[in-house]
Amino acid sequence: MHTALLLDMAADAAADRLALGRKAEGLTFAEVRRRAHHGAAFLEQMGGTNVAFVGLNGPALPVALFAAGMLAKPFAPLNYRLPDADLSKLLARTAPSVAIVDDDMAHRLASAEGVTVVARSAFEAACRMHGDSDAEFLDVDHDIAVLLFTSGTTGEPKAAILRHANLTSYVISTVEFLGSEPDEAALVSVPPYHIAGISAVLTGCYSGRRIVHLEAFTPEQWVDVASAEDITHAMVVPTMLGRILDVLEARGESLPSMKAISYGGGRMPLPVIERALALLPHVDFANAYGLTETSSTISILGPDDHRMALYSDDEAVKKRLGSVGRPLPTLELQIRGPDGEVLGPNESGEIYVRGEQVSGEYTSKKVIRDDGWFATNDGGYLDQEGYLFVEGRLDDVIVRGGENMSPGEIEDVLREHPDVADVAVLGLPDNEWGEKVAAVIVPRETQPSAQDLAAFAKARLRSSKTPEVWEFRDALPYNDTGKLLRRQLKAEMSRPA
């Protein structure tokens, strides 16, 4: 099954429903399909085996994604926020390809052999052509749907492969076809080169929900568009949610049409989600955990779990607000120890997953095992009831004197301190213990003392987990999808002064 068939189904069954864009200038499902057909015919003439996309969010993104799908050409959205040289390098790696590039970004790209650059405006004009395209797209074998370059903080970015089979399996097994009410609309603010940006297009289309894209995220604009467009659904990363709540509080707004907000892509600080639940009691919150290599979500903490956690007296239930809920019923998930043995409840190890939506593949290497199990490189555990707790990248785990510690657990405690606005915990080389625990604190108005913070942590954690090194900064480094750049901090702090 291929991704363009998802659009075909929606366009057949709900032709006149709005699919993309703002109400005033929105495109119906039939119109999106018509444009994707013209787009495919246009791209086919340009040659190349891949379709690259360098640009902001907007209706051209889904149209190009589906057009590439119709042609059975892998679609490669690139991170336009990279420095020009790096972006040009990535683009060259998509050759032979045709690249749809925002008009005002073209000057940033060095020309590369085998890459035909097409201005976004030219692509859009071709898609808008009158009448129906007479191009026939045969039921050819569809294989790779999307190539996503991972952020790769070290070395060359790897290109993760997502096949049509992975993505469509994810969509049809997690989303009810046309399950949305006709007036529902999703606000998508994650960038096109993020897996959530791709899956949002596919699941939105299959559920029959209008997608409104924010070109680039600012909390003010997000709130403005959410109100003006009567947005009912949105997906955000944790840092976005915190900033959105600040704007809502400052303006005294409460997003009355919003029905559901899902979040993921990083650890959600408890104070932020608790604030969100209090400020927006009418909204269903869902915490989704997934990876690029798994076609997005593999585990969800649903709205009722959120409310239960907030109102329950049971410690285990309360704690689940810090979990990512239960794995999807359509896949298998295990926690394994260092020797590959499957661990029991409440035992920490590496998260393994298996299922049709799991690709676990890069253009450079296949990291999925022959039996289909994919090692996520994330540490975590399952509780008695099967709720999954993610402890972060295994590379980030601090090993002090043989004891494994998750930075997230220590960060959660420090974040409860009234003078702490943000915090990062990491391991630094130590001659005696192998590693020692360091904390980087972003203070609120008053800077707490290291002594005070250490006492606060010690009262709530084992003393071995109490940070020994304290540093204070104005801000922490995050990438543009809200992931803390822990390795960057670690490198900076490991340098001899």
Added chain:
Amino acid sequence: MELKPGSRWKSAVCDTEVVVVRPPKAEATLECGGYPVIPHAEAKPEGKTLHEDFAEGSQAGKRYADEETGMEVLCTKTGQGTLTIGGRPIGAKEAKKLPASD
């Protein structure tokens, strides 16, 4: 007929279209409206009409699964015929509703 995963088929007598999600474990014939389905790209044969015993209808977005052969298809276009394997109707699976996460 080779019911490969991802292959598309349509009814010979109604609007129903399907895509194979899981293939049958052994050779099987998928029918709709009383007649074997035909490849999606082929033209419908003339002169055939929906068999009245197989007119329960199909619904786009529903998954139809057969326990005996393990075959599963997704209906991609709603039609009037009943999906069957060897004349045995195959049932629609209950949709698992999950909270929106993308």
